Amino acid sequence: QITRAEVGKMEIVGNYTDFLEVYLPKRPLLQYVWDYLRLNYSATLRSPLFPVILTVSSYFIFCVLYLVFNIMGRRWPLIHKYKIQQNRNPTASMMLRCIGITAYNHLVFIFPAAVAQWYWRPPIPLPEEAPTMIEAIVGIIGSLLLFDFQYFIWHMLHHKNRWLYKTFHAIHHDYMALFSLATQCLGGWKLVTVGFWTTVDPIILKCHLLTTWTFMVFHVYVSVEDHCGYDFPWSTSRLVPFGMYGGPAKHDVHHQKPMSNFAPHFAHWDKIFGTHAEYNYSKGYLEPGSINE
Template identity: 55%
Template sequence: MLPTIANSMFRPYLHVFENTSVADYLPEYSLLQPFWDYLRVHHQDTLRSPLFPVIISVSGYFFFSTLFMVLDLLAPKLPLLDKYRIHPEKPVSWSDISKTLGLTIYQNLVYIFPVSVAQWYWRPPTQLPAAAPNLSELLCGVVGCTLLFDFQYYIWHVVHHKIQWLYTTFHAIHHEYYVTFSWVAQYLSAWELFTLGFWTTVNPLILQCHCLTTWAFMVFNVWISVEDHSGYDFPWSMHNLIPFQLWGGSIKHAMHHQKPLTNFAPFFGHMDWIFGTGTDLKHSPAVQEKKIKGKDL
């Protein structure tokens, strides 16, 4: 008797859930839709080109690195700026810039350009869906791709430090600089450069991201890579804004270049915490001073 009564009472509600899905409760209209519509209407040919991801990645790298390069050149003359460098005692010289920038240009011409042309020739144009991703979908996609990239590079990084032949052959060039600056981000062997590019390209496919999310991840990935190597520790840097050392940032990677068998994860802090490969971090004099004053209050 009771099961019969319960069945009759709850059947209307069960009927609702049987004929709906979670997607029905998500907002149908994306805040990004007007922006996406504008891009599709006015820049469709550019966006569909297989060269577009390469263009935004390479141009983004040169743009972000140049911004920090300008700061590096101004820092010795501006004490208020210089004290935000993690190692103000080691100014960035023109010879450092020319050497790292020269290798970057060489690798882009010799390796990236031919691969990009081949991709443009063989790969079909990118399909542009009519609907834009929701803002939450875009943000989750970027974070997901970054987490996956962080995991992949942690493993690659540990292996290439632990196996001497791999380190000497493929990774040692990146550690020529004890103190990092922006152009060191891609001061890499061709093998490492291709590996990083492969994960950046494949991860959005693995997570089935919208193409707009993919491009956002690529630009974000370039930015955090450059910021990681910038050698600057500003109060508004991500590692100072995100609590509990969840984000490593420039201070974490700067310490990796001083203690190469520590801090293997490129961005987040959880992998080094889990496997015990983290170490103490050094802030810039300005941020360290603020932290000391904060404790005294």
């Protein structure tokens, strides 16, 4: 026999269930976004050229904002005060050189590979279900961590091996004071390997396509941010707690002291291997003796 108290509890549970069904979405939040993209842009999304177009266009869009800051310089004191090396601004010739190298690498290496892939690989199927928000966040962070480990090893090897450094990596260190277009001012071999890991890592982690493309765009953004030459209060490194993330200031140290701060994003691998170094804001350079040359 059911008591009056038990009846009251059942009514409360029933009302709570009705509330959840009425006021909470019955589908994952990203499902609405994914359905819109999948139903309206299916042919574009299935093309092997889409990831290339997505990352290249994102790269130049992210670069433009920081280049405006560089061009305006001291005329925008509220912005300029966040510049890491305030007495050094890129010249027009430096910017044009980086644009030329970036365009050459994409035309000679990236786009031919994408077109070849388009020729032999059929369009990829689009799943009907979108990832949950948690799945997307975990996939993006996991891909960033995996890339961070791969690039740390690759980067450190190219600095420790003189032939690798001179042949493939030295061009990226032509600039001690960084600006956004220097992000992809590098040898074609490096761009191909970075692009390979960026593409393969979400596949290894079995990420949804929407997660994969979001990771690619976010990865481009944080790469540009690392090279932008500014350390804003809203920089990713300041938003991530406990100094876990590197950021623009620490990558600026790498270009002043090339045997430090090899990891592209996070700080744990450099701390483990003893190559971590902090930027000294009061002096505008690295503390003497804080890392070996």
